[in-house]
Amino acid sequence: MIRNPALREVPLGIQQKYIIVTCNYVARELGVTKLMSVSHAKEKCPRLVLVNGEDLTHYREMSYKVTELLMSYTPLVERLGFDENFVDVTKMVEMRLAETPESSNLTFNGHVYSHVSADVEASDHARLVIGSHIAAELREAMHSKLGLTGCAGIATNKLLAKLVSGCFKPNQQTSLLPENVNDIIGCLSNIRKVPGVGHQTAKRLQALGLVSVEDLQLFPLSDLVKEFGGASAQRLKNMALGIDDSPVTPTGAPQSLSDEDSFKKMSSTKDVLEKIRELLSSLMERMHKDGRQPQTIRLTIRRYSATNKWFSRESRQCPIPRDIGHSFTSGRTEDVVDQLVPLAMKLFQKMVDSSAAFHLTLINVCFSNLQKRTAATSGKGSITSFFTQHTSPRKTQSFSTQDDSSQRGDHFTDHQFHAHSGISQHSSQKAATIKSPWSSGAELHGFNRKQSSVVAVKDRSLLDVSCSTETSDLDKNDSKVKNRLPPNVDPEVFRLLPEEIQQELLTPIYADLLPITSLSSADNVPNIVKNKSSGSRTNSQNPNDMKEAGNNLYSPESQSPADAGEKGRGVSSLSFPFPGNVDPQVFSELPSDVQMALMSEWKQEKPVLKNASTRKSVRSSTTKDRKAQAKRSQENSLLKYFKPS
DNA sequence: AAGCAATAG
């Protein structure tokens, strides 16, 4: 965050080690790009002002302030990195819709993908329109309360919200209509641009001859299954079609805190010890503010290798002994550090034979398995007290109401309008892939971050807001499955029934007698808005007026999936073990993605369902449990009853 | 539970 307005007018670069991880627009105009080496940048722009961005403290803190601000509107906020958030605004949209008169002026706030927004018949997209208004409000709140600008994308699922968020860059927002889904995703020239498809996956796809999204859309699912297994294959295919039923899962407090440093060369045990002590000290300070206690410590290293195979990190971890854990609470952090250093050195020795020569290029120390402290001591408006408080009253909800997931978008801006006529597909794609830029706004700031974000600039943060809007049409296979359960049967109750009874309830014949739950009413599709903020803080903002945001959490409701699945095809031709307790008739009527998931499980490829509820873990359930729960409620607890015994 | 790969910003 650049607090000094004067720096906004000067070419500025954020430096980490010998690299410019990001820079403002002024610098860009002078030829500086992200990830450029400092020496190269200086050649291009001798007057480039450099700011060290290795310490992420302020950036991280601002990042959480953004998430907290969004959570003051709804608990359904999922972080993606430090500068993006997905917000499921389905419920908010429904509430507003219920109280908006038929005749109100419905017009999109911001851009509408591939349309001139004023020309769109907004009444056909009431939910998305409301979602766009909410996104604008969230962006405005970020600006007025935190001094940040950013982008937002409003769509019916996370994948789409993210893709559309980058269409209009600095500080703007864009909504995606269901009829334009294929326009935004189908024309991506490279599959790599699809969120979730990284290098490795792209390589494997390329080996199959698939490069563009369209290639993937047209590729037979059965062939994809051979390469990736059922569950992954279906996920890939769905993504290529713009289908994403993953829920916006509240992130909550972080599950681990780590600190690392990279260097050209470290080859003495003494240096290693000093570095470990340094990393532990700063980590302890963070842990102290967090208020929780780690139960596990992990040390990671990266060794130099001539074969430029920078990759691979190696790590060793171990539990933190009880007694040390105790001094955590009361003790001064430096005392704890003194006790942890030898522990960490033991881990180091497990990986490196210090009697021989070694050459490290990075050391990372991580605290994980974070446990809440006993009530008395926590307190203070720390970040985590905010997140941990509501750990959960999340009740799983019943199927029939489905609300679901949303997506996100990014960009903030004050709205605008637009004019532009068709957005060129190509250019928009490009923007989308670049993604996270913080764009700085034109007027207020100037920082822009793009992909790698990291950084240093503390000010900026971003968020994605997702909201839901209309759904309609996609028939969701999920809905069909859900509909197999009598509407008045609570799924949680259902799963407690004896298996035979369950089977009976699921028998097609029986199912046909059941009333179809109301849902398919066309309007249940969720929308998602995603928001990204970019940041620079406007100048006179008072950074400390956040007070405790914490307490206004609403009790979360579970979400349900929103999108449609795709028509499955020849799943039955595959050979796989068919568990005896499964009725083939029932199986054949399941949506293809569910069939795939089950088959994967039977084949033990990719278990789709994780450990079912039987975990009585002592540890406070946090994000993970919440995710599992969200997923369960979304995936339909029916699946587990098909597991082979 | 430990370690690592993949993905992300």
Add this chain to the structure above:
DNA sequence: GGTTCTATTGCTT
């Protein structure tokens, strides 16, 4: 695609 500094999820043992 890699650079930096994180963080999460899901595999495999």
